[in-house]
Amino acid sequence: MIKYIFRRLLLLPLVVLGVTFLLFFLTQRLSPEMRASLYIKDPRQMGSLEEVIEKYGLRDNLFKQYGRWLGSAVSGDLGYSQSANMPVAQAIKEYLPATVQLAIVTIVLVVFFGVWFGVVSAVKKDKWQDHLARFISVGGFSLPIFVLGLLLLMLFYGKLGWFPPGGYSLSTDVAIHLPNFHHYTGFLLIDSLLNGNIRIFIDVLRHLFLPALTLCIGSFALMVRVMRSSMLEELNKDYVRTARAKGLPEHAVIYRHAGKNAIIPVITLAGIQFIRLLGGTVIVETIFDYPGIGRFGVTAAQQLDIAGIMGFSLMVAVLFVLGNLFSDILYTAVDPRIKLND
Amino acid sequence: MTACSNAILKIENLQVSVANAAQTPVVRGLSYTLEKGKVLAVVGESGCGKSLHALSILRILPPGVQITGGHIIYGEKDILQLPAEELRQLRGHKIAMVFQDPMTSLNPIRTIGKQLTETILAHQKCSKLRAQARAIRLLKKVGIPDARKRMKEYPFQFSGGQRQRIMIAMALCLNPDILIADEPTTALDVTIQAQILELIKKLQMQRDMSAVFITHNLAIVSNVADEVLVLYGGYCMEKARCSELFAHPLHPYTKGLLGSLLSLSGEKPQRLPAIEGYPPAPGTPEKGCPFAPRCPQAMEKCFAQLPPLSEQAGHQVRCWLQEKNA
Numbered sequence A: 001m002i003k004y005i006f007r008r009l010l011l012l013p014l015v016v017l018g019v020t021f022l023l024f025f026l027t028q029r030l031s032p033e034m035r036a037s038l039y040i041k042d043p044r045q046m047g048s049l050e051e052v053i054e055k056y057g058l059r060d061n062l063f064k065q066y067g068r069w070l071g072s073a074v075s076g077d078l079g080y081s082q083s084a085n086m087p088v089a090q091a092i093k094e095y096l097p098a099t100v101q102l103a104i105v106t107i108v109l110v111v112f113f114g115v116w117f118g119v120v121s122a123v124k125k126d127k128w129q130d131h132l133a134r135f136i137s138v139g140g141f142s143l144p145i146f147v148l149g150l151l152l153l154m155l156f157y158g159k160l161g162w163f164p165p166g167g168y169s170l171s172t173d174v175a176i177h178l179p180n181f182h183h184y185t186g187f188l189l190i191d192s193l194l195n196g197n198i199r200i201f202i203d204v205l206r207h208l209f210l211p212a213l214t215l216c217i218g219s220f221a222l223m224v225r226v227m228r229s230s231m232l233e234e235l236n237k238d239y240v241r242t243a244r245a246k247g248l249p250e251h252a253v254i255y256r257h258a259g260k261n262a263i264i265p266v267i268t269l270a271g272i273q274f275i276r277l278l279g280g281t282v283i284v285e286t287i288f289d290y291p292g293i294g295r296f297g298v299t300a301a302q303q304l305d306i307a308g309i310m311g312f313s314l315m316v317a318v319l320f321v322l323g324n325l326f327s328d329i330l331y332t333a334v335d336p337r338i339k340l341n342d
Numbered sequence B: 001m002t003a004c005s006n007a008i009l010k011i012e013n014l015q016v017s018v019a020n021a022a023q024t025p026v027v028r029g030l031s032y033t034l035e036k037g038k039v040l041a042v043v044g045e046s047g048c049g050k051s052l053h054a055l056s057i058l059r060i061l062p063p064g065v066q067i068t069g070g071h072i073i074y075g076e077k078d079i080l081q082l083p084a085e086e087l088r089q090l091r092g093h094k095i096a097m098v099f100q101d102p103m104t105s106l107n108p109i110r111t112i113g114k115q116l117t118e119t120i121l122a123h124q125k126c127s128k129l130r131a132q133a134r135a136i137r138l139l140k141k142v143g144i145p146d147a148r149k150r151m152k153e154y155p156f157q158f159s160g161g162q163r164q165r166i167m168i169a170m171a172l173c174l175n176p177d178i179l180i181a182d183e184p185t186t187a188l189d190v191t192i193q194a195q196i197l198e199l200i201k202k203l204q205m206q207r208d209m210s211a212v213f214i215t216h217n218l219a220i221v222s223n224v225a226d227e228v229l230v231l232y233g234g235y236c237m238e239k240a241r242c243s244e245l246f247a248h249p250l251h252p253y254t255k256g257l258l259g260s261l262l263s264l265s266g267e268k269p270q271r272l273p274a275i276e277g278y279p280p281a282p283g284t285p286e287k288g289c290p291f292a293p294r295c296p297q298a299m300e301k302c303f304a305q306l307p308p309l310s311e312q313a314g315h316q317v318r319c320w321l322q323e324k325n326a
């Protein structure tokens, strides 16, 4: 197991190199002049374009430039993000926790409701509960996420005013930047509790609701479908018949025996969905003006903030590998037949 | 035959059908009485309805197969009429079952310790520790060495024979009145078959337990059974005391089975080479004796009319040849 984790971590640099090099290569499609002009704030400085190119070595060959970026990245310097007006490393530190928080809340909801609906759907196959669960999940699946997001925004914010967009209210923004608010973890949901401030906790939760719900409905359908078919398959297996034959109560047969086996493919799916959420909250964060890493990535791309784009992709690559590793480890916890040592 | 005062399980006119448009029958009017402490062997080629009849007793038929008639009387109550909770209390507690394939019959991701103790705890109020101690004792009894340690292991860490031993321990952990064993050795290596068979027989005798022993292999029947019931196409064809059946088989099908036994000792025939042809597919429209297409002695009447099951001195047989003699 330890060996397996170690070997997977050795893979990490390879993936990161691959992804970042590809992106770097793409940014080099812009001419040195174009890239140099990104550094220039004032049109009157135009004359110094050549100076900038010279200073940052923008005409050097691809590998030399990439090597320079990599060298400073390894030493912890990801450059300065023009779009966020702060060093890239600081931007990631500031925006990533909000996204991770959103992704965790979403995936927990997706797994909980997906498994629940899937089990009910399978156990009540072809009864009204099954039809209802499938109708709800297919409905959510067929709506594009931006349409769904806008609909929910119109309903819950525009019409009812229950759940606001954005990351937190102004008062929270002020409160969390006061010196007596300690940022223990970077996750506001946890930090607010650790600081004993329930008001901030509730405020953050309310702002989380709409983006989480939108993402949830998008991922939920697949989860229900996978859980339902996995459950149907398990319910037909011999060991379920054994469990009934030995006189276990029906709920034990369904949850303790069939359910636990059926959840194994769900874990893989949840791992994949979680990673996708981390890199793919872009649309939702934009619609709801949620201050996460996705919104940072979009802004960086729109403004051709190369350092920002590189930092964003580096982070997504790292998360991708770690997320996969995590779901593998979770897998072994559920299925004793899988050993991660070969 | 002594009167039914000793009967522990009574099946009356059991009908099982596949729930399709035609309601294809797969068990047709099966009746028998299982006596206390006795072993009844149910014999027949694969597909003749042995398993479905057994699953009917615990009402654990697969979806799509239904009991469409009859009674199964245990302890003065009809199992087929029991409410869900009473049925649950019966399963595994009074009537237990061992299945054909030990590789798939245990939950792959649950330790065998848990699978054993949960069975005990489902029926008896006792501490987890006591249930575990009992499970360990049982594992030792069925011949699993190092039982205490192996309680924490998963099914894939055991061999096929060991898994079947565990299934037997699980079936016996509440001292059931009746054990139903559905081809418990078919999936195992030949050398292990004999050991498992011996184990079942030993435990059955020690506990004075009644058993329904299902097999397609007549060769092993003489060692275990007190009585034999021959099933064909869902019908009971012949039923007699074991010694009587081997000495004086009356039905041409039984004779065929015994003949193939002589010609093929040691092998385990899935189908019976000594009898030409195949058993009927369920749903084959038929009026007469289901064995008629394969029967060397078939007469015109056999194709037209189903022979009744008649009894003489405890020996039942369903064949027109025997009707003439009577």
Ligand SMILES: Nc1ncnc2c1ncn2[C@@H]1O[C@H](COP(=O)(O)OP(=O)(O)O)[C@@H](O)[C@H]1O
Binding pocket: B018, B026, B044, B045, B046, B047, B048, B049, B050, B051, B052, B053, B062, B063, B064, B065, B281, B282
């Ligand atoms: N789940 C099922 N659905 C439909 N038909 C079935 C099912 N299980 C068994 N059958 C049919 O019922 C007949 C009897 O099956 P079974 O009792 O399993 O035979 P066996 O004597 O080999 O145990 C077979 O011909 C089989 O085709």
Ligand code: SF4
Binding pocket: B251, B252, B253, B289, B290, B291, B292, B293, B295, B296, B297, B298, B299, B302, B307, B318, B319, B320, B321
């Ligand atoms: S009834 Fe006729 S066909 Fe059937 S077994 Fe007897 S002789 Fe053969």
Ligand SMILES: [Mg+2]
Binding pocket: B047, B050, B051, B052, B182, B183
């Ligand atoms: Mg069978």
